[in-house]
Amino acid sequence: MTETATEPTIPAVDRVIIRFAGDSGDGMQLTGDRFTSASAMHGNDLATFPDYPAEIRAPAGTLAGVSAFQVQISDHDIMTPGDAPDVLVAMNPAALKSDLDRLASGGTVIINRDTFEERNLAKAGYDYNPLEKGDDLKGFRVISVPMTSLTKEACKELGVKPRDADRSKNFFALGLVSWMYSRPVKPTMDWIDAKFGGRDLVVAANKAAFGAGHIYGETAELGDQRVIVKAAPLESGTYTNVNGNTALAWGLIAGGQLSGLPIFLGSYPITPATDILHELAKHKAFGVTTFQAEDEIAAIGSALGASYGGHLGVTSTSGPGVALKGETLGLAVSLELPLIVINIQRGGPSTGLPTKTEAADLLMAMYGRHGESPMPILAPRTSVDCFDVAIEACRIALEHRTPVMVLSDGYLANGTEPWRLPDVDSLPPIKVTYTTEFNHKNADGEDEYWPYLRDENLVRSMAIPGTPDLMHRIGGIEKEDGSGNISYDPTNHAKMVEIRAERIQRIKVPDLEVVGDPDADVLILGWGSTWGAITSALGRLRKDGHRIAHAHLTHLNPFPANLGEVLQNRTHVIIPEMNLGQLATLIRAEFLVDAKSVSKVSGQPFTAGELETKIVEMTTGEAQQ
Amino acid sequence: MTAIMDNEVVPETKRADWQSDQEVRWCPGCGDYSILTALQLLMPDLGVRRENTVFVSGIGCAARLPYYMNTYGMHSIHGRAPAIATGLAMARPDLDVWVIGGDGDMLSIGGNHLIHALRRNINVNILLLNNQIYGLTKGQFSPTSEAGKVTKSSPAGLIAEPFNPVSLALGAEASFVARTHDLDRKHMQEMFRRAYEHDGASLVEVYQNCNVFNDGAFSTITKKDVRDDMLIDLRHGERIQFGSEGQYGVVRRDGGVEIANVADVGLEALLVHDETRQDPSTAFALSRLAAGPTTPTPIGVFRAAHRVEYGSAMASQVAEVAAESGKGDIASLLRSQPTWEV
Numbered sequence: 001m002t003e004t005a006t007e008p009t010i011p012a013v014d015r016v017i018i019r020f021a022g023d024s025g026d027g028m029q030l031t032g033d034r035f036t037s038a039s040a041m042h043g044n045d046l047a048t049f050p051d052y053p054a055e056i057r058a059p060a061g062t063l064a065g066v067s068a069f070q071v072q073i074s075d076h077d078i079m080t081p082g083d084a085p086d087v088l089v090a091m092n093p094a095a096l097k098s099d100l101d102r103l104a105s106g107g108t109v110i111i112n113r114d115t116f117e118e119r120n121l122a123k124a125g126y127d128y129n130p131l132e133k134g135d136d137l138k139g140f141r142v143i144s145v146p147m148t149s150l151t152k153e154a155c156k157e158l159g160v161k162p163r164d165a166d167r168s169k170n171f172f173a174l175g176l177v178s179w180m181y182s183r184p185v186k187p188t189m190d191w192i193d194a195k196f197g198g199r200d201l202v203v204a205a206n207k208a209a210f211g212a213g214h215i216y217g218e219t220a221e222l223g224d225q226r227v228i229v230k231a232a233p234l235e236s237g238t239y240t241n242v243n244g245n246t247a248l249a250w251g252l253i254a255g256g257q258l259s260g261l262p263i264f265l266g267s268y269p270i271t272p273a274t275d276i277l278h279e280l281a282k283h284k285a286f287g288v289t290t291f292q293a294e295d296e297i298a299a300i301g302s303a304l305g306a307s308y309g310g311h312l313g314v315t316s317t318s319g320p321g322v323a324l325k326g327e328t329l330g331l332a333v334s335l336e337l338p339l340i341v342i343n344i345q346r347g348g349p350s351t352g353l354p355t356k357t358e359a360a361d362l363l364m365a366m367y368g369r370h371g372e373s374p375m376p377i378l379a380p381r382t383s384v385d386c387f388d389v390a391i392e393a394c395r396i397a398l399e400h401r402t403p404v405m406v407l408s409d410g411y412l413a414n415g416t417e418p419w420r421l422p423d424v425d426s427l428p429p430i431k432v433t434y435t436t437e438f439n440h441k442n443a444d445g446e447d448e449y450w451p452y453l454r455d456e457n458l459v460r461s462m463a464i465p466g467t468p469d470l471m472h473r474i475g476g477i478e479k480e481d482g483s484g485n486i487s488y489d490p491t492n493h494a495k496m497v498e499i500r501a502e503r504i505q506r507i508k509v510p511d512l513e514v515v516g517d518p519d520a521d522v523l524i525l526g527w528g529s530t531w532g533a534i535t536s537a538l539g540r541l542r543k544d545g546h547r548i549a550h551a552h553l554t555h556l557n558p559f560p561a562n563l564g565e566v567l568q569n570r571t572h573v574i575i576p577e578m579n580l581g582q583l584a585t586l587i588r589a590e591f592l593v594d595a596k597s598v599s600k601v602s603g604q605p606f607t608a609g610e611l612e613t614k615i616v617e618m619t620t621g622e623a624q625q
Numbered sequence: 626m627t628a629i630m631d632n633e634v635v636p637e638t639k640r641a642d643w644q645s646d647q648e649v650r651w652c653p654g655c656g657d658y659s660i661l662t663a664l665q666l667l668m669p670d671l672g673v674r675r676e677n678t679v680f681v682s683g684i685g686c687a688a689r690l691p692y693y694m695n696t697y698g699m700h701s702i703h704g705r706a707p708a709i710a711t712g713l714a715m716a717r718p719d720l721d722v723w724v725i726g727g728d729g730d731m732l733s734i735g736g737n738h739l740i741h742a743l744r745r746n747i748n749v750n751i752l753l754l755n756n757q758i759y760g761l762t763k764g765q766f767s768p769t770s771e772a773g774k775v776t777k778s779s780p781a782g783l784i785a786e787p788f789n790p791v792s793l794a795l796g797a798e799a800s801f802v803a804r805t806h807d808l809d810r811k812h813m814q815e816m817f818r819r820a821y822e823h824d825g826a827s828l829v830e831v832y833q834n835c836n837v838f839n840d841g842a843f844s845t846i847t848k849k850d851v852r853d854d855m856l857i858d859l860r861h862g863e864r865i866q867f868g869s870e871g872q873y874g875v876v877r878r879d880g881g882v883e884i885a886n887v888a889d890v891g892l893e894a895l896l897v898h899d900e901t902r903q904d905p906s907t908a909f910a911l912s913r914l915a916a917g918p919t920t921p922t923p924i925g926v927f928r929a930a931h932r933v934e935y936g937s938a939m940a941s942q943v944a945e946v947a948a949e950s951g952k953g954d955i956a957s958l959l960r961s962q963p964t965w966e967v
């Protein structure tokens with residue numbers, strides 16, 4: 001095994017999409033992750049898409065148990081993990097059966113031949129062996145390798161038991177694919193040392209398996225398969241590879257630092273949001289307190305209690321959790337306290353598809369509470385963007401004393417991309433002001449404290465417990481504007497309802513930027529994680545001569561002030577969404593624009609290809625001039 | 626309880642300093658009045674600052690109490706007060722956080738939060754005002770209503786058995802559990818003070834008369850003329866003995882406890898109350914002496930045992946990590962996973 005990444009004779013390709021698929025127990029996520037890291041170190045641009053089942057251990061060998069990891073690596077700027085994989089690694093028949101459809105025509109399948117025996121074939125629903133019969137594999141290049149036996153063979157002399165050696169076969173696959181794509185070897189060796197350090201046999205077995213895979217490529221006349229994907233001309237700087245949940249957690253920590261407030265996270269475990277709890281729990285050094293509550297309601301309740309005490313309360317969850325938090329959100333709206341709710345959306349309703357992505361909670365975020373109960377809504381567009389959006393959420397929550405909903409999704413949560421690390425010193429501080437002195441005089445001219453006295457942005461005064469003299473009571477019952485005393489007065493209630501609506505509308509959000517051909521007749525309006533697929537699709541369409549404008553919303557409430565203008569004078573406004581048209585509903589209602597939606601609700605993100613086709617279909621004749 | 630962290634002398638206060646300017650709006654004759662008075666009279670004696678005191682409540686008649694205290698306060702939503710108070714107490718260990726709620730609020734819709742607050746032993750003082758009925762919604766049975774009770778929502782008689790709040794709290798690992806009643810201000814104040822002084826979660830069940838929807842629910846045991854024979858006053862380190870002549874006592878029997886005539890068993894046989902016992906079994910057995918507030922019923926502190934307080938334990942974890950790894954720095958946080966230079 002030698003460092004081969006720089007051999008000059010290997011032909012170069014500009015990008016490749018690889019999908020590692022196997023049984024949940026085969027370690028495909030880890031394999032994909034390692035390949036990704038090696039590629040990141042090599043300087044490629046990349047995007048990943050872990051696609052795994054909800055069950056921790058679905059029955060081995062079945063279709064339900066297939067776990068896959070897709071990664072696109074390239075020598076140029078890319079936005080998505082790619083549409084159709086060029087290479088499918090299928091560790092068992094179920095993986096082949098479930099993922100072969102996705103493979104690009106003429107693509108390569110790398111198969112672990114050892115698993116294609118009767119029992120596994122039957123479990124996958126094959127009544128024949130596709131390696132021998134049928135035309136499932138017609139039109140693909142098939143590299144059929146006895147990975148299990150070669151791994152066992154390689155481990156034999158190390159004294160590793162065959163059963164244990166079997167567990168290293170994913171490293172064989174990784175070694176082979178690493179050879180094919182000329183990935184640097186050393187980072188993976190170092191990683192094996194670090195990860196399995198202390199378990200010498202495991203280290204040796206994994207390295208041996210990796211080496212065997214690498215050698216297999218060299219010796220099995222796969223030479224013509226070997227390519228290199230050169231480093232992408234990325235802007236210079238320090239990079240790391242980050243997924244959305246980690247970036248979001250770090251953004252919250254940064255928000256705490258920028259505001260000088262301790263972060264309090266109240267959370268209840270729920271897929272795909274739990275990693276935020278895990279990540280924040282690690283960072284006590286930043287004054288972060290994490291509290292695993294008894295349920296979703298206690299999670300938000302404790303966060304609200306912490307906010308009331310002057311900390312920055314955060315709660316992280318997914319759609320079902322937001323449903324449970326609804327009543328407390330109403331309270332937070334009424335109390336006008338800062339609070340951040342992170343919703344990592346997943347397929348719904350109900351338990352739905354816990355590990356699959358969807359973005360169908362927009363209307364719930366907008367309207368899913370009793371009474372008129374508006375709150376700001378933000379949606380990150382990429383994994384990296386989760387960092388900035390989390391900081392923006394902190395800013396709005398604290399400066400405007402309001403709960404804020406962040407709508408990420410399963411796709412961003414787990415997908416990774418390289419991140420050119422920002423200069424953290426340049427992040428603007430977040431202003432938090434608590435009232436410490438009387439702010440009103442009663443009829444007798446005596447000093448008093450009015451918690452609902454407002455500034456020019458309608459933000460109320462807030463004195464936190466512990467502040468001498470300003471003792472006061474707040475609650476969910478309607479209160480008189482200004483004094484905050486309980487009030488059942490009809491006019492006051494009407495006024496308060498309007499103030500609560502108006503104060504959210506007064507939040508300043510940046511104007512919506514229009515990219516592509518800003519004046520084109522066709523506007524694609526997106527929000528959230530569809531950004532990558534839309535951007536890629538439009539890149540291709542524009543290359544083909546289509547003139548299309550693209551605008552992407554981060555702020556969904558309030559909308560950017562120029563949104564109405566951006567929508568005007570378009571022949572087509574097309575809104576791709578991973579729901580049945582929720583943003584389209586809002587846009588049509590608010591702007592009376594004939595927006596059309598492109599929906600996808602299969603638990604899978606949009607591919608650029610399908611958007612491309614859809615957009616052409618919807619605009620043909622009018623868009624193509 | 627409490628954790629006052631400043632060394633300055635706390636200015637003296639009077640009852641009036643603890644009364645807010647809000648008009649008290651319970652039904653005339655409601656037991657809540659005497660509970661409020663007991664609290665407002667006790668606060669000056671505790672030597673605490675009003676600004677460091679917070680009352681958090683949910684929904685129900687009892688939950689109106691924070692409005693009447695001239696402290697910080699939050700009247701939140703049904704059942705959630707223990708959860709909100711938990712976050713506040715964790716974030717602000719310098720505050721004295723009190724939670725007020727009724728039996729519906731705390732044992733029905735908020736039961737989960739109550740048991741977990743007790744289990745964690747978070748530093749809050751929980752006053753459970755038990756009137757065995759839903760008052761604010763005008764008279765439905767509650768989780769402490771007796772079986773057979775006829776209410777608007779159980780016209781043919783309530784089928785289910787009630788919770789015994791003291792048993793429930795002990796089962797939830799509560800480190801401090803006490804019971805008192807609204808006709809005895811001194812006893813209430815003593816229990817509230819003990820709750821305040823306890824480090825960790827404390828639960829005080831207060832038998833509270835709802836004279837509109839469940840009048841006299843406790844009068845069989847709490848009225849002045851029957852008290853001596855019907856209330857068993859638990860005193861740490863003392864024999865459990867009651868009755869106008871001290872003629873009754875509590876003895877161990879068959880793994881539990883029961884009431885006996887002192888004349889029959891002798892003074893020496895009486896159980897000596899130890900509220901600090903780590904094993905809650907005896908406290909639990911005492912809580913089972915009366916099936917409901919109609920037969921001789923123990924009041925006082927059932928259990929006041931030492932357990933690690935959640936908030937301070939969490940705070941020291943945070944401090945330890947900070948001491949070990951130094952103050953966090955965002956630039957290095959972003960570099961905590963593998964990085965590369967371009």
Ligand code: SF4
Pocket residue numbers: 650651652654655656657686687756760761834835836837838
């Ligand atoms: S309904 Fe009952 S508990 Fe409520 S205020 Fe009236 S008397 Fe008191």
